[in-house]
Amino acid sequence: xxSITSHSVVCNNFVCKDGKILFENKDPGxxxxxxxxxQHFGWQYPKFFKMDHLSKLGWLAAEIVLKDVFRxxxxxxxxxxxxxxxxxxxxxxxxxxxxxVKDIPSPSLFVYTLPNIMIGEICIRNNFKxxxxxxxxxxxxxxxxxxxxxxxxxxxxxxxxxxxxxxxLGEKYMAQLFLVEKREGEMSVAFTSENIDRMISARTxxxxxxxx
Amino acid sequence: xxxVFVASHNIISPLGSTTAENFSRLAEGISGVxxxxxxxxxxxxxxxxxxxxxxxxxxxxxxxxxxxxEQLLIASMxxxxxxxxxxxxxxxxxLIISSTKxxxxxxxxxxxxxxxxxxxxxxxSASIVARHFNFxxxxxxxxxxxxxxxLAILTGMRLIRSGQYENVVIAGADxxxxxxxxxxxxxxxxxxxxxxxxxxxxxxINLGEGAATIILSSQKKYGSGVRIAGGAVSxxxxxxxxxxxxxxxxxQVMTRSLREAGLTAGDIDFISAHGxxxxxxxxxxxxxxxxxDLRSVPVNSLKGYYGHTLGAAGLIESIITIQSMKEDxxxxxxxxxxxxxxxxxNICSSLLQAPLMNCLKTASGFGGCNAAMIMSK
Numbered sequence: 001x002x003s004i005t006s007h008s009v010v011c012n013n014f015v016c017k018d019g020k021i022l023f024e025n026k027d028p029g030x031x032x033x034x035x036x037x038x039q040h041f042g043w044q045y046p047k048f049f050k051m052d053h054l055s056k057l058g059w060l061a062a063e064i065v066l067k068d069v070f071r072x073x074x075x076x077x078x079x080x081x082x083x084x085x086x087x088x089x090x091x092x093x094x095x096x097x098x099x100x101v102k103d104i105p106s107p108s109l110f111v112y113t114l115p116n117i118m119i120g121e122i123c124i125r126n127n128f129k130x131x132x133x134x135x136x137x138x139x140x141x142x143x144x145x146x147x148x149x150x151x152x153x154x155x156x157x158x159x160x161x162x163x164x165x166x167x168x169l170g171e172k173y174m175a176q177l178f179l180v181e182k183r184e185g186e187m188s189v190a191f192t193s194e195n196i197d198r199m200i201s202a203r204t205x206x207x208x209x210x211x212x
Numbered sequence: 213x214x215x216v217f218v219a220s221h222n223i224i225s226p227l228g229s230t231t232a233e234n235f236s237r238l239a240e241g242i243s244g245v246x247x248x249x250x251x252x253x254x255x256x257x258x259x260x261x262x263x264x265x266x267x268x269x270x271x272x273x274x275x276x277x278x279x280x281x282e283q284l285l286i287a288s289m290x291x292x293x294x295x296x297x298x299x300x301x302x303x304x305x306x307l308i309i310s311s312t313k314x315x316x317x318x319x320x321x322x323x324x325x326x327x328x329x330x331x332x333x334x335x336x337s338a339s340i341v342a343r344h345f346n347f348x349x350x351x352x353x354x355x356x357x358x359x360x361x362x363l364a365i366l367t368g369m370r371l372i373r374s375g376q377y378e379n380v381v382i383a384g385a386d387x388x389x390x391x392x393x394x395x396x397x398x399x400x401x402x403x404x405x406x407x408x409x410x411x412x413x414x415x416x417i418n419l420g421e422g423a424a425t426i427i428l429s430s431q432k433k434y435g436s437g438v439r440i441a442g443g444a445v446s447x448x449x450x451x452x453x454x455x456x457x458x459x460x461x462x463x464q465v466m467t468r469s470l471r472e473a474g475l476t477a478g479d480i481d482f483i484s485a486h487g488x489x490x491x492x493x494x495x496x497x498x499x500x501x502x503x504x505d506l507r508s509v510p511v512n513s514l515k516g517y518y519g520h521t522l523g524a525a526g527l528i529e530s531i532i533t534i535q536s537m538k539e540d541x542x543x544x545x546x547x548x549x550x551x552x553x554x555x556x557x558n559i560c561s562s563l564l565q566a567p568l569m570n571c572l573k574t575a576s577g578f579g580g581c582n583a584a585m586i587m588s589k
């Protein structure tokens with residue numbers, strides 16, 4: 001039985017885990033907000049500062065979904081998969097990179113013009129060497145993510161998976177990550193698209209969601 | 213687990229608009245890579261495999277609002293669907309699109325309006341393609357750097373094996389634009405001449421344009437003699453733009469793929485490598501081949517014929533492998549002369565007739581991703 005053992009949300013100037021708000025910052029700027037989340041939790045990871053906005057958002061949401069629940073010692077590096085999705089790929093950085101081309105093309109921006117770089121950043125941080133996939137859809141499609149990740153879990157291609165949605169374009173952003181494991185935890189629920197739908201529309205977060 | 217059969221396929225590249233045309237050009241030793249001087253793409257001349265401006269590959273005229281990227285996908289799918297007997301309007305038929313950058317060249321228009329941003333989104337292109345062929349199911353879009361094509365085939369395999377689909381159409385394409393070429397130039401990753409995979413003088417990649425389609429089915433009656441027997445994906449967890457120094461993570465997916473296919477290293481007759489002709493990629497791949505005990509197995513890279521076609525590469529190279537299996541003929545590695553990797557692997561440098569029962573495809577890309585896949589007769 002595959003269970004969701006943790007759920008993180010980063011959007012609209014707040015951070016939420018398992019339905020509880022962990023941090024909020026009314027500062028309207030995205031750059032400042034992402035930095036304030038990093039500083040609030042006291043992580044020490046200099047690589048964070050060179051990441052683009054999308055990777056920072058995904059990295060923070062992954063830190064939060066793993067926090068206090070993921071037992072590293074239970075897994076080999078090959079056991080953990082990362083399967084992410086969004087609507088606009090790396091378009092936020094694509095625009096910044098292409099603006100640099102008129103002057104001198106920036107290799108440090110170009111490397112972030114692929115959405116799966118965010119998966120690489122999460123894998124480097126956690127020494128995750130398992131399955132990867134990045135999918136694009138017009139909006140978060142829990143049904144597909146559950147079907148694909150269940151394929152991986154049920155065939156032992158992975159033993160745990162971070163999956164979900166990390167979208168960012170300009171100042172609009174939304175991250176919803178789920179930790180899926182083969183054990184049941186204190187807060188765990190069955191890994192189904194109905195449960196994901198329920199979790200992403202839970203009231204704590206819903207009140208603060210940006211309008212569609 | 214249900215078997216996954218290859219029902220049909222197509223490649224559209226500067227070398228031809230069917231798989232058979234492409235394969236015969238490759239067997240004749242013809243490359244699509246040549247010197248271009250096109251100021252719209254680069255201030256300096258560059259080597260790449262590009263479609264001519266007047267590319268007459270489309271068998272039907274398509275609406276002008278379809279971009280070159282979408283027209284390529286549609287043209288490739290049309291040919292692959294011709295002799296497949298697959299019904300796109302069936303609930304049990306899925307569609308997967310693979311690309312790294314799709315319509316990103318639209319950014320070159322310089323405007324920044326929301327409609328243009330929507331037009332660039334890959335899921336938008338996928339919807340256009342799905343509507344064109346009347347697919348019922350919503351398309352799945354894979355965009356995972358240079359392993360996109362192999363990952364798209366593995367995704368199709370997994371969705372068929374788990375019973376979610378009976379047939380899956382997998383199409384991929386990428387085009388060469390100023391955006392992509394300037395980026396690889398900024399990385400000093402572009403070869404000043406023809407690329408030389410695995411060679412001691414190798415000095416970087418050539419880019420290429422292309423589209424390809426592969427149709428998979430759980431129905432043996434649709435099959436054409438080759439199965440997708442297994443595959444796996446991993447991450448190096450080491451660096452976002454440089455490959456693993458050890459090859460351990462690619463080796464790991466090669467091992468998992470063999471296990472899933474119920475094979476051992478001794479069963480592999482041929483390896484279609486990623487072989488981008490950068491110093492580090494080819495060295496890493498050679499190490500993984502060594503770790504897998506596959507040193508004596510013939511290996512090739514097709515980058516010298518096609519350049520690196522990014523999101524189409526894994527599809528094109530897998531389809532050429534399938535054609536090689538049908539003809540029991542391994543193609544030489546264009547551009548390779550003298551071995552330049554630390555492992556003594558068997559780089560194929562001339563046409564080689566050999567019975568091919570089980571073949572391995574590998575790919576690696578930015579973000580530290582690796583993929584391996586087994587094709588069997």
